[in-house]
Amino acid sequence: MSQRGTxxxxxxxxxxxxxxxxxxxxxGRHALATATAEAQARGSRLVVVASAPxxxxxxxxxxxELRDRLVRLGLDHEVVEVSGDLAEGLVTVAAQADAELIVIxxxxxxxxxxxxxxxxxxxxxxESPCAVLAVKS
Numbered sequence: 001m002s003q004r005g006t007x008x009x010x011x012x013x014x015x016x017x018x019x020x021x022x023x024x025x026x027x028g029r030h031a032l033a034t035a036t037a038e039a040q041a042r043g044s045r046l047v048v049v050a051s052a053p054x055x056x057x058x059x060x061x062x063x064x065e066l067r068d069r070l071v072r073l074g075l076d077h078e079v080v081e082v083s084g085d086l087a088e089g090l091v092t093v094a095a096q097a098d099a100e101l102i103v104i105x106x107x108x109x110x111x112x113x114x115x116x117x118x119x120x121x122x123x124x125x126x127e128s129p130c131a132v133l134a135v136k137s
Contacts, residue, residue: 016042019094020103021086022050022079024062026137027105032066034135035103036073045076047097049090052083087120095129102128106136 020035022028032048039046048070050063063079070077078097082089094102104124125132 016044017047017094017097017099018042018044018101018103019047019049019090019097019099021090021105022048022063022066023086023105025105027107029105030135030137031103031105034133035101036070036075038101038103038133039075039077040073042100044100045078046070047093047099048077048079049086049093050079050081051086051089052081085120087123091124091127091129099130101130102132104132104134106134108136 018035018039020031022032035046035048038044048066050066063081067079070079080089080093082093090102090104093099102124104121106118106121121134125134
């Protein structure tokens with residue numbers, strides 16, 4: 001399921017795209033804030049990739065609030081729900097959208113944990129069709 005924002009493209013000119021994965025944890029919120037700021041600064045559209053809901057009511061409420069916020073900001077946006085692996089979904093959606101940037105959130109890790117990047121983040125970095133901006137909360 002996807003939903004497009006109210007922003008428009010002019011004629012055949014295609015806006016550049018910033019892609020971000022959505023989650024309600026601190027890393028996801030920080031990534032979303034950074035991606036929103038990047039999209040505004042670049043004059044780009046924003047594609048938000050979210051996991052398909054497990055708890056329909058909670059996810060629907062969260063995505064509804066997200067959509068409302070993006071509309072209030074006046075961003076040209078699309079919210080895409082993916083099932084299965086979110087990292088794979090993000091890379092696929094970014095490639096389909098011809099994204100110029102993917103924004104991901106990382107959590108702080110212990111000194112030993114810093115030696116190993118999370119599996120999802122590592123896959124995004126290695127398989128991304130574009131630049132990746134990793135932000136930590």
